Amino acid sequence: MEMTGIDQVDILIIGGGVVGCAILQALTSYDATVALVEQYPDVCEGTSKANSAIIHTGFDARPGSLEARLLAEARQLWPEVIARLHIPYLQTGALMVALSQQEQSTIVREITPKAEANGVSLQPLSRSEILEAAPYVNERVVGGVLIEGEGVIDPFWTTRAYCEHALLNGAQLFLGERVNAIEVETRRLLVHTTSGRVFSAALVVNAAGLWADEIAHLAG
Ligand SMILES: Cc1cc2nc3c(=O)[nH]c(=O)nc-3n(C[C@H](O)[C@H](O)[C@H](O)COP(=O)(O)OP(=O)(O)OC[C@H]3O[C@@H](n4cnc5c(N)ncnc54)[C@H](O)[C@@H]3O)c2cc1C
Known part of the structure; x- marks a missing residue:
């Protein structure tokens, strides 16, 4: 042919x-x-x-779902990938705040058990702890949680680094x-x-x- x-x-x-x-x-x-x-x-x-550049722990994914499983696997993989490809990464943690008792109750009754089922630990914070650590948060805050494992990554660097590594290993790239x-x-x-x-x-x-x-x- x-x-x-x-x-x-x-x-x-x-x-x-x-x-x-x-x-x-x-x-x-x-x-x-x-x-x-x-x-x-x-x-x-x-x-x-x-x-949004967030490396997500998957704390709020539906336990047992494909998303929860893949995010749990990704949590194990990211540190090695970040180190190997020299990707800029900040382990900032994420703050989830409640602006009412109803929202606080959702955090305690729904989100915290879900996070535990997904193997992600949440740290409960009082109103004063939140305002001291993050004075820019809305003053109506009544409480919240810190999700320590969340962080931000450089999404462009991540994509480019995967690609450049592949090209060094012999892959071909056709742009346009x-x-x-x-x-x-x-x-x-x-x-x-x-x-x-x-x-x-x-x-x-x-x-x-x-x-x-x-x-x-x-x-x-
Ligand atoms: C507002 C927003 C916030 C988000 N925040 C987060 C976050 O914080 N954390 C997170 O993990 N994810 C986040 N996501 C999701 C994440 O950005 C996507 O899941 C991810 O970028 C998808 O990557 P992809 O490679 O599948 O798609 P893309 O990056 O869109 O890549 C697909 C590529 O295919 C090319 N293409 C399409 N058609 C053709 C064709 N016919 N011929 C040749 N090339 C073609 C396109 O040009 C494109 O470059 C967010 C998404 C949005 C929209």
């Missing part, structure tokens, strides 16, 4: 956000050729660059390439971009974030 002009890889990832770049980096540990295509001129131009067609064949997928480029891959990972439904649709 004529393959001239087609970039061939084992695995092609569509989308250069934090998810796509993390997957790209993880796949470079395997004996496979991997590449990532991103529609914009750089990685981290989607949701990954404009979020918007995927606009996918042909599904028996043993491969042909992924077309608006610039006329064609990739042949045995496996395609859809990491297109909010556009993931469009990519899924292209693949039928």
Whole structure:
């Protein structure tokens, strides 16, 4: 079969956000050729660059849910990833405050048991402790909790570091390439971009974030 002009890889990832770049980096540990295509001129131009930057403990996730399980696993992984990729990170902790007795009761009766079930410890704080530690908090505060494990990370650095590490390990990156067609064949997928480029891959990972439904649709 004529393959001239087609970039061939084992695995092609569509989308250069934090998810796509993390997957790209993880796949470079395997004996496979991997590449990532991103529609914009750089990685981290989607949701990954404009979020609240919180590394979440998952204290308020529904116990037993997939979210709770993944956040618990992530809590174990982050320290090593942050150290290895030199990602700027601040363990700030998070303050949850109650502005009424009703909100305080929600913290005590609903949120605290949920956090305990998720293995996250909350430190109860009185009104005066909160106002002393955080004088900018609304004076109507009646109490609250400190979630020590919460912190903030540099989201752009995280995405870029995953990507750069992957490139150092031999991954390929194609920027400014918007995927606009996918042909599904028996043993491969042909992924077309608006610039006329064609990739042949045995496996395609859809990491297109909010556009993931469009990519899924292209693949039928
Ligand atoms: C306001 C806000 C606050 C948030 N706060 C937090 C927080 O504090 N902590 C936290 O962990 N999460 C937070 N999130 C969620 C987090 O930002 C997202 O879960 C994460 O960024 C998703 O990453 P992604 O790689 O899936 O998507 P994206 O970063 O959007 O990456 C998808 C990429 O796919 C590319 N793409 C799409 N279609 C194509 C195509 N056809 N061809 C080529 N490329 C394509 C896009 O250009 C994009 O770069 C927040 C989200 C929002 C909106």
